[in-house]
Amino acid sequence: MGYVKNQHTLIFYDPYGNKNISYPSKDGRLAYYDTPGHNNGYMNLNSVWRFIYARGSNPTSLTLSATSSVLNAGKSVQVNAVATMNKGGSRTINTAVTWGSSNTSVATVSESGVVTGSGSLTKDSTANICANYQNFTAVYPVTVRANANITDWNEQ
Numbered sequence: 001m002g003y004v005k006n007q008h009t010l011i012f013y014d015p016y017g018n019k020n021i022s023y024p025s026k027d028g029r030l031a032y033y034d035t036p037g038h039n040n041g042y043m044n045l046n047s048v049w050r051f052i053y054a055r056g057s058n059p060t061s062l063t064l065s066a067t068s069s070v071l072n073a074g075k076s077v078q079v080n081a082v083a084t085m086n087k088g089g090s091r092t093i094n095t096a097v098t099w100g101s102s103n104t105s106v107a108t109v110s111e112s113g114v115v116t117g118s119g120s121l122t123k124d125s126t127a128n129i130c131a132n133y134q135n136f137t138a139v140y141p142v143t144v145r146a147n148a149n150i151t152d153w154n155e156q
Contacts, residue, residue, distance in 0.1 A: 117144035
């Protein structure tokens with residue numbers, strides 16, 4: 001359905017083009033319409049507005065998950081933000097959330113939820129990865145293992 005600006009005329013889209021429908025125009029005369037761009041008997045038709053209304057779901061909770069909560073120094077893992085919706089179901093919303101780390105010297109997080117452990121740790125450390133979406137906050141603790149100095153006593 002559309003509306004002709006300044007003319008108070010409604011236009012309905014007929015996708016098959018098999019119905020001519022008449023509606024009163026601003027001056028009381030009838031205007032006939034069929035397919036978009038065609039106006040049978042109405043010369044001043046020059047713009048059409050279309051409106052689409054969509055009903056969405058609202059989140060009821062936010063959770064974070066990953067394949068591992070322990071990383072070796074310098075390695076990365078994808079943390080996924082999942083919103084549970086009020087109309088049922090859930091969806092991954094990694095790029096819609098705002099990510100953060102409680103300690104960026106231990107682990108950093110990208111805008112898409114990729115967590116990377118620091119390569120300069122001298123001892124195992126933990127950082128909380130946080131995700132914020134609308135009024136929800138979720139936290140995922142990540143432990144980063146420090147680089148271990150490995151000595152091969154069999155080397156000559």
